[in-house]
Amino acid sequence: MGLQWLPALCVLSVLAALAVLVVSIVLAVLAVRVVLPTLPWKSYRSPILQAFYADNFVLPLPDGHRFPMPKYRLLRDRLQRELMDVTLCPAPAASGGELALVHTPTYIDAVADGTLPAAAPREIGFPWSPAMAERARRSVGASVAAARIALGYGAEPAQGVAGNLAGGTHHAYPHKGGGFCVFNDLAVAARLMQAEWLRGRVASTPRRKPLQVAIVDLDVHQGNGSASIFAGDASVFTLSLHAAKNFPFRKEAGDLDVDLPDRCSDAAYLQVLEQALDELERRFEPGLLLYLAGADPFERDRLGRLALSFDGLEARDRRVFDWAWQRRIPLAFAMGGGYGLDIAETVQVQVNTYSVALEYWRRWNVAPTVASCA
Numbered sequence: 176m177g178l179q180w181l182p183a184l185c186v187l188s189v190l191a192a193l194a195v196l197v198v199s200i201v202l203a204v205l206a207v208r209v210v211l212p213t214l215p216w217k218s219y220r221s222p223i224l225q226a227f228y229a230d231n232f233v234l235p236l237p238d239g240h241r242f243p244m245p246k247y248r249l250l251r252d253r254l255q256r257e258l259m260d261v262t263l264c265p266a267p268a269a270s271g272g273e274l275a276l277v278h279t280p281t282y283i284d285a286v287a288d289g290t291l292p293a294a295a296p297r298e299i300g301f302p303w304s305p306a307m308a309e310r311a312r313r314s315v316g317a318s319v320a321a322a323r324i325a326l327g328y329g330a331e332p333a334q335g336v337a338g339n340l341a342g343g344t345h346h347a348y349p350h351k352g353g354g355f356c357v358f359n360d361l362a363v364a365a366r367l368m369q370a371e372w373l374r375g376r377v378a379s380t381p382r383r384k385p386l387q388v389a390i391v392d393l394d395v396h397q398g399n400g401s402a403s404i405f406a407g408d409a410s411v412f413t414l415s416l417h418a419a420k421n422f423p424f425r426k427e428a429g430d431l432d433v434d435l436p437d438r439c440s441d442a443a444y445l446q447v448l449e450q451a452l453d454e455l456e457r458r459f460e461p462g463l464l465l466y467l468a469g470a471d472p473f474e475r476d477r478l479g480r481l482a483l484s485f486d487g488l489e490a491r492d493r494r495v496f497d498w499a500w501q502r503r504i505p506l507a508f509a510m511g512g513g514y515g516l517d518i519a520e521t522v523q524v525q526v527n528t529y530s531v532a533l534e535y536w537r538r539w540n541v542a543p544t545v546a547s548c549a
C-alpha cells in the first residue's frame with residue numbers, strides 16, 4: 176500500500192472514532208431515560224424523604240444559656256453525611272394568616288415587632304431578636320411544609336412521611352410562649368391542614384368528612400400548649416406521654432395524658448405507649464398524625480427525668496411510624512426537646528428517628544418519586 180493513502184486513512188479513523196462516540200452517547204442517554212426507570216430499584220436511588228431546617232437563623236444567646244442551639248446544625252450535618260437519601264430543604268416562613276389559625280393577632284404582632292411585654296421573653300426562655308422572630312416563623316413553616324408533603328398538596332400525591340429538623344414547640348399558647356417555644360408549630364399545622372382539606376387543596380382526599388388530626392407528643396415534657404389549644408375541639412386528639420414531675424408543673428388536660436414515674440425504662444415506656452395507641456384507636460379516627468419525637472426521654476438528658484436508651488427510643492419511633500403505616504395514616508414529625516449532657520447523644524437519638532422515618536417513607540412510596548425543594 177502506498178503512502179498516498181495515509182491521509183485518507185487518518186480521516187476515516189477519526190470519523191469512525193467520532194461515530195463510536197456519538198453512538199455511545201445515544202446509548203447512554205437511552206439507558207438513563209428509558210431503561211433505568213423500569214428497574215425495580217429506582218425508588219431507592221432518588222433523593223426522597225423531605226426534611227425542613229431553619230438552623231441558618233441562629234439566635235444570639237448569652238454565654239452559658241442552657242438551650243443547645245448548635246444541635247440543629249449538627250443534626251443537619253449528620254443527615255447530610257450519613258442519610259444521604261434525606262432531602263434537606265430550607266423551611267419556608269409561616270405567614271401571619273397561618274399563625275392566626277392558632278395565635279392571637281396581638282401576640283403575632285408583638286413577636287414580629289419586638290414589642291412583647293417585659294416578662295414574655297423570660298417565660299419563653301429566649302431574648303427577643305429579629306432572628307428569634309424569623310426562626311419562630313420558619314419553625315412553624317417547616318412543620319406545615321412537612322404536613323403538606325405527608326398528606327399531599329395540590330397535584331402532589333401523599334408521600335406519607337416528611338419531617339421538621341426542629342419544631343415540636345408544644346408549650347406555646349395562643350397568646351404567649353413558654354419553655355423555649357414561641358409559636359405552636361404542630362397546632363398551626365393541624366388547623367391549616369384541616370382548612371386546606373376542606374378547600375380541596377389536599378391531593379389524596381375523598382373529602383367525605385373533615386380531616387381529623389392526632390398529635391402524638393412523646394417529648395418528655397407535657398404538651399400543655401397543644402392540650403389547651405385543642406381543649407373542646409373534637410377534631411384534634413392530643414396524646415402526651417411525659418414525666419409526671421417535670422415542667423410544666425401545672426399541666427393542662429389533653430385528650431389522653433400519661434404521667435410517667437421518674438427513671439421510667441424502655442420496657443415500661445413501650446408498654447404504656449402500646450396501651451395509649453390502643454386507646455387512641457378506640458376513641459379517634461385520624462386522617463393525619465403529627466408526631467413530636469422529643470429526644471429528651473433519653474437516660475442522659477439534663478432536663479428529662481426518664482431513662483430510655485438509644486434502643487428504647489428507636490423502638491418508640493418505630494412503633495409510632497408503624498402504627499401510622501399499618502393504618503395508612505400520613506405522618507409528619509418534628510424533633511422537640513433534647514438537652515443531652517453530651518449534645519452528640521441528643522443528635523444521635525434524632526438521627527435514629529430519621530433512619531426509621533426513611534424506612535417508612537420507602538414503604539409508602541413504592542412508585543418512584545423524585546423530591547425537590549421547589
Ligand SMILES: [Zn+2]
Pocket residue numbers: 394395396469471511512513
Ligand atoms: Zn421537652
